[in-house]
Amino acid sequence: MDTEKQTIIKKLVDEMGIQDLVVVIGAADPEVAQVTAETVTFGDPSFAGPLAGVSLRLPVYHILEPEVKKAVPQDVYQEQAGFMELVADTEEIGKRFKEIRNRIQEAEHSA
Amino acid sequence: MSDPVIKACSHVLIHVPSLVRYGSKPSREIDDGMSPVLSAIETHLRSFEEAVTYPPNQVVIGNLHPDHLNDIEKPWYRSPVEGASRYGAYGEIMPEEEFLGLMKLADDFDLMWIGKETAPMLRGSLQTHPFRKDLDSGKIEGGVEMARILERIQNHGSLPLYHRGCVVGCMHRHHDKDDALKAQVLMENLVTKASGALALMHLLKKADIEATDIDLLLNCSEEAVGDRYNRGGGGLAKAIGEMCGCVSATGCDIKAFCVGPLYALMHAVGLVTSGLFKKIVVVGGGSLAKLGMKFKGHLAKDMPILEDVLGGLAFLVTGDDGESPLVRMDSVGKHDIGSGSSQQSIMESLVLKPLDRMGKKITDVDKYAVELQNPEVTAPAGSGNVPLTNYRMIGALAVLRKEIEREEIDRFVLEHGMPGFSPTQGHIPAAVSFLGHAIAAIKRGKMNNAMFVARGSLFLGRMTQLSDGLSFLIEKNPGGRVPNPL
Numbered sequence: 001m002d003t004e005k006q007t008i009i010k011k012l013v014d015e016m017g018i019q020d021l022v023v024v025i026g027a028a029d030p031e032v033a034q035v036t037a038e039t040v041t042f043g044d045p046s047f048a049g050p051l052a053g054v055s056l057r058l059p060v061y062h063i064l065e066p067e068v069k070k071a072v073p074q075d076v077y078q079e080q081a082g083f084m085e086l087v088a089d090t091e092e093i094g095k096r097f098k099e100i101r102n103r104i105q106e107a108e109h110s111a
Numbered sequence: 112m113s114d115p116v117i118k119a120c121s122h123v124l125i126h127v128p129s130l131v132r133y134g135s136k137p138s139r140e141i142d143d144g145m146s147p148v149l150s151a152i153e154t155h156l157r158s159f160e161e162a163v164t165y166p167p168n169q170v171v172i173g174n175l176h177p178d179h180l181n182d183i184e185k186p187w188y189r190s191p192v193e194g195a196s197r198y199g200a201y202g203e204i205m206p207e208e209e210f211l212g213l214m215k216l217a218d219d220f221d222l223m224w225i226g227k228e229t230a231p232m233l234r235g236s237l238q239t240h241p242f243r244k245d246l247d248s249g250k251i252e253g254g255v256e257m258a259r260i261l262e263r264i265q266n267h268g269s270l271p272l273y274h275r276g277c278v279v280g281c282m283h284r285h286h287d288k289d290d291a292l293k294a295q296v297l298m299e300n301l302v303t304k305a306s307g308a309l310a311l312m313h314l315l316k317k318a319d320i321e322a323t324d325i326d327l328l329l330n331c332s333e334e335a336v337g338d339r340y341n342r343g344g345g346g347l348a349k350a351i352g353e354m355c356g357c358v359s360a361t362g363c364d365i366k367a368f369c370v371g372p373l374y375a376l377m378h379a380v381g382l383v384t385s386g387l388f389k390k391i392v393v394v395g396g397g398s399l400a401k402l403g404m405k406f407k408g409h410l411a412k413d414m415p416i417l418e419d420v421l422g423g424l425a426f427l428v429t430g431d432d433g434e435s436p437l438v439r440m441d442s443v444g445k446h447d448i449g450s451g452s453s454q455q456s457i458m459e460s461l462v463l464k465p466l467d468r469m470g471k472k473i474t475d476v477d478k479y480a481v482e483l484q485n486p487e488v489t490a491p492a493g494s495g496n497v498p499l500t501n502y503r504m505i506g507a508l509a510v511l512r513k514e515i516e517r518e519e520i521d522r523f524v525l526e527h528g529m530p531g532f533s534p535t536q537g538h539i540p541a542a543v544s545f546l547g548h549a550i551a552a553i554k555r556g557k558m559n560n561a562m563f564v565a566r567g568s569l570f571l572g573r574m575t576q577l578s579d580g581l582s583f584l585i586e587k588n589p590g591g592r593v594p595n596p597l
Contacts, residue, residue, distance in 0.1 A: 001493075028454075028503075029495030036493075083455035086507035086517060087500065 001039040003049035009040055010050045013058070023060045024068055025097075026081075028088040033062055034096045041104055057104045062097050064090045115383040115428055116435035117376070117585060119318035120547045122171050123202035123310045123423040124534065125210045125397060126163075128156040129273040131419050133298060134402030152406060153276070157188075157415045159206045164191035167485045167532035168420065172199030173547050177483075177529035187487055188415055198241075201547035202313045204420070207274060210305065212237040215251050217305040217354055222283050222297050223272070224263070229279040230254030242312050245356070255280075270294040289339040296335070299399040302421060303334040304347050307396030308354040310423035314392065315355065318427045325427075327388040328352040328362030329379060331371035331395045333537045336364075351394055360392070368567035369482065369541040371395065372424065373581040376543070379428035380438045380583075391428045397421025398536045405535065408492025417488045422539030426546060436553045436560075436585040441468055444564070444582035452578050458504050461564050461582040463512075469584070473509040476527065476584065477558040480545035481505075482565060483533040501564070502528035541565035542582075553587050560586035 012021065023040045027033040037060040044051040061068050063081050072081075131137055131152060140148045162168060166187045169175040174196060184190050197204045205213075212233035215223055225233060230251050237248040260281045263269040269281040282301070285292040307330065315322055328348040335343030336350075348362030365375040372395055379391040398421070406416045431437065444465035450456055466473060481501035490496060505527070506520035515523055533540030542563040549561040567579035 027495070029500050031490055032493055032495035080453075083453070083504075083507060083511075086510055086520070087454070087503045 001036045001044070001049070001051075006039065006044060006049035006051045009056070009058075010054070013056055018056060018058055021058055023058050024063050025060060026063045026084075028084050030089055030092045030096055033093055034100070037062075037097060037100050041100060055107075057107060059104070060097065060100060062093045064088055065094055065097060113431040114437040114440050115380045116431055116437055116588065117426050117546060117550060118429045118432060118435045119314055119427040120550060121202045121310050121313035121317055121423075121425045122173065122544060122547050123205065123306065123313055124162075124168055124171055125205045125207075125306055125309070125421040125423070126157075126159050126419060127207050127210060127302075127402065127421055128419045129207060129275070130302070130399060130421075131156060131403040131406070131416060132273075133270070133295065133399055134404060134406075134418070135400040137403040137406055138295075140407070151410050152403065152416060155406075155410060155414070155416045157417075157419055161188070161191070161415070162420060163197050163204050164193075164195040165417075166190060166192050167487070167534075168204055169195050169199070170532040171201075171422070171534075171544065172204060173201035173551070174199040176548060177532050177545065180530040180532060181525070185487070186414065188417065200551065201317070202310065202423075205309060206236075208233055208236045209240060210309075210421075211272065211274060211279070212248065212251055213246070213305045213309060214301050216246060216248070217301055217308060217350075220285065222285065222301065223280060224255040224260050224269075224283070225251065225272075225280040226257045226260055226278070227254035228257070229274065242316075245312060268294055270298060286338070291335075291338045291342045300334045300336050300347070302399045303332045303396035304350050304354070305396070306421045306423040307332055307347060307351040307394050307425070310396065310425040311351055311355045311357075311392060311394050314394075314425035314427055320390070320427070322356035323359045325352065325357045325360040325390050325392050327379075327382065327391040328357060328360050329375040329391065329393045330362065330364040331366070331375040331393060331538055332364070333366075333368075333371065333398045333400075334396070347396070348394070351396070352392070357392070367579060367581075368569060368571065369537050370565045370567035370579050370581050371538045372426075372541055372543045373563065373565045373583065376426060376428065376438070377443055377581060377583065379426075380440065383428055383430055384440060389429065392425055393428065394425040395538050396423050397539070401536050405488055405492035405494065412491045414491065417485070418535055420534050422534050422536040422544075424539060424543060424546075426543070431588070433590050434554070434588055436550055437588050439469065439584050439586060441465075442562070442582075442584035444580075446566075446578065446580035448577065452576070454504060455508075457566065457578060457580055458508055461566070461580045462505055462562070463508060465562075465582060465584065472514055473505065473512060474514050474523075474527070476560055476562045478529065478545070478549065478552075478561045479505055479527055480542040480549065480561060480563045481528070482542065483529070483531045483540045483544050484535050485531045485533060485540075488535050496531070498528065498531040499524065505564075541567075549585060553585065556587075558587075560584055
């Protein structure tokens with residue numbers, strides 16, 4: 001995740017707090033999506049951007065997960081994400097994102 | 112009038128581990144001085160032999176077909192190709208000592224000094240190269256006293272040049288206050304000129320034509336030659352051509368981020384078809400700035416820094432010769448300003464529109480060449496598998512068109528795509544890195560056609576939010592036509 005996007009997320013968190021804030025990732029590549037999701041939850045893994053060492057633990061979903069799909073009007077979803085739903089490995093993405101959300105919960109329980 | 116052909120091509124790599132520190136990302140990290148970055152880089156650099164036996168590099172120069180990578184165990188850097196040669200059907204992998212010599216031969220302004228102790232070695236290494244007759248290695252001369260080199264580095268903004276861990280020379284700036292002529296920029300430009308010239312030398316040999324037959328050169332490299340009044344507004348085409356003896360040619364540069372080579376080829380086929388020029392070379396040298404771009408991801412995974420090679424390519428476009436694959440003039444796909452920037456609309460513009468125009472289905476194209484970045488370079492840095500995503504997009508278009516079922520996307524990717532193999536040198540992996548393989552396979556009758564689809568990130572320059580892209584198709588030459596008098 002580039003430093004510009006990290007700056008935007010950090011600014012939103014500083015202004016609004018982490019309550020009621022959910023991050024939705026759109027990258028079609030599971031690896032890229034995972035790194036992006038981990039950056040906004042556990043901090044920048046490359047330690048280069050504003051989120052280096054900042055564990056925001058924001059709930060994170062992928063645009064192609066059923067939870068997000070249900071929350072968007074079907075025609076809008078089809079127009080904006082329908083194509084990428086065909087392109088991406090949605091099963092793999094779902095698996096990785098569930099695992100990240102579980103890790104957030106575990107971290108919160110142990111905190 | 113018949114369509115023009117891509118008559119010959121060359122693809123070269125240059126292994127330059129000592130220049131990795133001057134890549135944009137490594138040099139910024141080294142300058143920050145927060146951690147011992149430089150020593151970590153140095154301990155993760157590859158030997159020349161490792162670079163030569165690396166399977167994707169063997170694919171680039173034509174000793175392995177891209178599809179063979181599907182059968183090679185990953186990680187590829189632990190699966191060296193046995194009996195690998197530095198020379199291949201489309202070019203070579205040049206070692207650093209030869210390239211430093213070549214850079215000196217490309218240096219018309221004494222910007223680069225070589226130490227007295229090193230100069231004979233560089234001269235000697237070029238004297239064993241197959242192109243030694245074309246290379247005036249005497250120009251390297253006797254070298255400069257090391258004390259003078261160190262003084263220039265210490266007091267005059269010159270940058271040290273290394274080889275095998277030692278300072279062997281330096282690169283000077285050419286103006287005290289001009290950022291476009293500072294040592295780092297001049298080094299980038301000289302690297303591009305020398306690597307482009309190497310690609311052109313190979314092209315002339317492969318095509319078996321005289322340098323004097325070329326009448327136009329189009330350079331599509333990613334450097335920015337110029338001075339403080341026109342940063343990036345200059346050009347390298349004629350500089351590269353001059354170095355290779357193309358005395359009958361003129362030339363200019365065509366820039367378009369990663370799509371540069373496709374725009375240059377589009378101009379070349381148009382100009383040949385118009386009759387304005389007869390033998391046009393499209394040439395691109397390597398990008399110093401992109402060396403080690405993903406090195407942090409590689410260090411984090413404790414793997415070798417794979418972005419230790421520069422790329423170079425060259426193509427010869429002529430009128431129909433009756434045997435080389437034709438570039439279909441009705442196949443050019445373009446991404447219009449008003450096309451929309453969603454992934455789907457970009458792919459529809461670049462793939463579907465031209466196919467519809469030609470009356471072809473998606474599955475009628477034997478192989479698609481997309482951006483062919485080596486995933487082993489990009490994935491560890493969180494950039495994913497670029498070609499795979501692009502192939503899945505074309506597959507998804509085929510599903511939407513009801514040519515295949517959704518479950519068949521993986522098979523479509525395997526049959527009509529290929530694993531990425533190209534170094535992340537911007538314009539070098541932009542589809543055209545498959546041209547050598549495509550031309551060979553079409554000529555041998557193993558393929559009928561191939562489509563080349565490249566996309567560019569115009570927004571990186573911060574002047575527009577637009578993306579870019581261009582595509583074209585080459586196909587088997589039916590022969591039997593009267594060849595153009597070349």
